[in-house]
Amino acid sequence: MTGINRRQLGMGLGAAALGAALGGRASAQTNAAGAAGSSAAATDALSFPAGFEWGCATASYQIEGAVKEDGRGETVWDVYAHTPGKTTDGGTGDVACDSYHRYQEDIALLKALGVKNYRFSVAWSRIFPSGKGKPNQKGLDYYNRLIDGLLAAGITPHMTLFHWDLPTGLQGGWQSRDTAYAFADYAGFMAGKTSDRVKHIMTVNELRCFTDLAYWNGNKAPALRLPMDQVNQVRHHGVLAHGLGVQAIRAQARAGTQVGLADNATIFVPAIETAEHIEATKKAMREENAMFLTAIMEGRYIDSYLAAQGKDAPKVQAGDMKAIGSALDFVSLNVYTANTVRAADTASGYEILPHLANSPRMASPWLYMCPEALYWSIRTVSELWKPKKLYISENGCSADDPVAKDGKVYDADRVTYLRNYIGHLHRAVREGFPIEGYFLWSLMDNFEWEDGYTKLFGIHHVDFKTQKRTPKLSADWYRELIRTNRMV
Numbered sequence: 001m002t003g004i005n006r007r008q009l010g011m012g013l014g015a016a017a018l019g020a021a022l023g024g025r026a027s028a029q030t031n032a033a034g035a036a037g038s039s040a041a042a043t044d045a046l047s048f049p050a051g052f053e054w055g056c057a058t059a060s061y062q063i064e065g066a067v068k069e070d071g072r073g074e075t076v077w078d079v080y081a082h083t084p085g086k087t088t089d090g091g092t093g094d095v096a097c098d099s100y101h102r103y104q105e106d107i108a109l110l111k112a113l114g115v116k117n118y119r120f121s122v123a124w125s126r127i128f129p130s131g132k133g134k135p136n137q138k139g140l141d142y143y144n145r146l147i148d149g150l151l152a153a154g155i156t157p158h159m160t161l162f163h164w165d166l167p168t169g170l171q172g173g174w175q176s177r178d179t180a181y182a183f184a185d186y187a188g189f190m191a192g193k194t195s196d197r198v199k200h201i202m203t204v205n206e207l208r209c210f211t212d213l214a215y216w217n218g219n220k221a222p223a224l225r226l227p228m229d230q231v232n233q234v235r236h237h238g239v240l241a242h243g244l245g246v247q248a249i250r251a252q253a254r255a256g257t258q259v260g261l262a263d264n265a266t267i268f269v270p271a272i273e274t275a276e277h278i279e280a281t282k283k284a285m286r287e288e289n290a291m292f293l294t295a296i297m298e299g300r301y302i303d304s305y306l307a308a309q310g311k312d313a314p315k316v317q318a319g320d321m322k323a324i325g326s327a328l329d330f331v332s333l334n335v336y337t338a339n340t341v342r343a344a345d346t347a348s349g350y351e352i353l354p355h356l357a358n359s360p361r362m363a364s365p366w367l368y369m370c371p372e373a374l375y376w377s378i379r380t381v382s383e384l385w386k387p388k389k390l391y392i393s394e395n396g397c398s399a400d401d402p403v404a405k406d407g408k409v410y411d412a413d414r415v416t417y418l419r420n421y422i423g424h425l426h427r428a429v430r431e432g433f434p435i436e437g438y439f440l441w442s443l444m445d446n447f448e449w450e451d452g453y454t455k456l457f458g459i460h461h462v463d464f465k466t467q468k469r470t471p472k473l474s475a476d477w478y479r480e481l482i483r484t485n486r487m488v
């Protein structure tokens, strides 16, 4: 559906916004507006535009297994997961969902679900086992089989090039500027080899996670706790890798290849939907993400960030910021939770309100329920930076997921989570923001990083002893949403 059609739809349906977000029934007024639209599918207040891209997401280390096969090189996550005490119950990605061998089965799952889009990531160390140097054909062959299999099933591949599994062969990891150059070489190589078939490429996944959480908080690989000046340098190398990656992809990809990134900007929602709180929220969005998404969208580090970091600010070389600010075809956001902001009489002009002990949340302690995050993430990013297109590249949740007597997982809580978040996605669509698609995290239960296999996000249950995949209630729900292209 075109932007014009969406705006027409939005204008007609504005009055129904609240009703739809709450799962209410379409009113006579909205039905009339829908009938006036050009798309047959958009016939009521709860429909999505025809062609809205529904998908599922996964990542290499979390699902592939086969860590020593066909020349794959070691990564920081292999080391971390095998270090006693790092992951809950000692979980590793050695086998995970065994997707390296079972990718055909996974394609069949996607097909049965009716999703037409799949977001996967490439394990850098399968392509360049030590991060750079001579490419490994067998690793590339795997992704060619996956891509061809997806296309044969009528599913569009959306490829992420780095989802945290950094080759240990890269000395110094993200502390080294050379890693950004190595990433660009790898990114260009993959674009050259796959862009005849892959038209959507994301450089990196979640800058904050592989920089701050890995080199400052120390709870993601390589689990360091560096001083702030070094942390800022790691962050800089992360955004630089993205920017140089964009340039390398553009240099080597076929015309028409769309390039972006999947970032987990910290999301803010206004306490009350009034001009002053919305302004404060946008300000928080821009300032709290200054070292990541703001730098990428503006091609500079904003003054407040540089002032706050003082002598610890990153060391920037000529040309870096230009590369970092390379124009993008789309911006993808991983959205799980958010913080509430109010306008306040503080130096920054805003206050971020803390989550409280009884704030509702899902099975992961950090996963506070905040459905409006999906709307406000899209709106604040759109209004601040006007990206051409947006995607939600991840949204989903962990849940308790007990297996019932009949072998099925009835995850009604996950359905509630998804239904509410997608209700707010629908609002963003209705209001005409350029949101193209949505990827549910995750296709199936998988290795959840430091939580091992104790927090599971899948809409398919995986029996890790037998590798049997079984649709949960949430998969049935998502299938129906896709089939009708409508809130269900």
Ligand code: GBH
Pocket (backbone or CB within 6 Å): 059, 062, 205, 206, 209, 219, 264, 334, 336, 366, 394, 441, 448, 457
């Ligand atoms: C995403 O990260 C990842 O892309 C994906 O691989 C992962 O499986 C999925 O979401 C589910 O977690 O130490 O308390 O500060 C999610 C974003 C941000 C979640 C940081 C955990 C920190 C927890 N992550 N957050 S805490």
